[in-house]
Amino acid sequence: MALDLTQSPPENLAELFPVPVKTVCLEIGFGGSEHLIHRARENPEIGFIGCEPFSSGIIKAVTSIEEHGLKNIRLYDDDAGKLLDWLPAASLDMAYQLYPDPWPKKKHWKRRFVNQINLTRIARALKPGCEYRFASDIDTYVDWTLSHCRKHPAFEWADESATDWRTPWHNWPGTRYERKAHREGRVGRYLTFLRAADMKS
Incomplete structure (x- = not known):
């Protein structure tokens, strides 16, 4: 199940999976893996790469993957930045972060994963027109992410109303x-951003 970043990635990420998949999505920080497992079970035609640095989350994911006999998941247990740098350009059909560590104290905000460097990494790996999704219950992190993504030349905010x-x-x-x-x-x-076809100035 584990990705080996010492090996060169395939140009087509579908080759990472032992079963045929049409598209490939990345979940950054899957925690207890509930969402990852749910999506993989309901979408066997989609390949999912789950990234989680904590062993407790990895163990839960492996247990659930084996329990359900899932073949459309690959895992990475280290820093998501390394994984994003390893992936080929324009290879992902979606990337998302769901309720990441908010680092709520202002002095720790610099530790938040959402920053211009990591957004550039995500943008490089995403296919043009594809989605980067972000969910959080912490207002300061929602505002932070919205501000950083709207400032980044590769992303366009897709939500059109508060309902979205x-x-x-x-x-x-x-x-x-x-x-x-x-x-x-x-x-x-629940914020949705599109990878721009052309970098905005």
């Missing part, structure tokens, strides 16, 4: 972090 960013994506299974947020009285925000 207040509503989860189609057939949304939720995550355990989202359920915790709801119990604590917070609501999720």
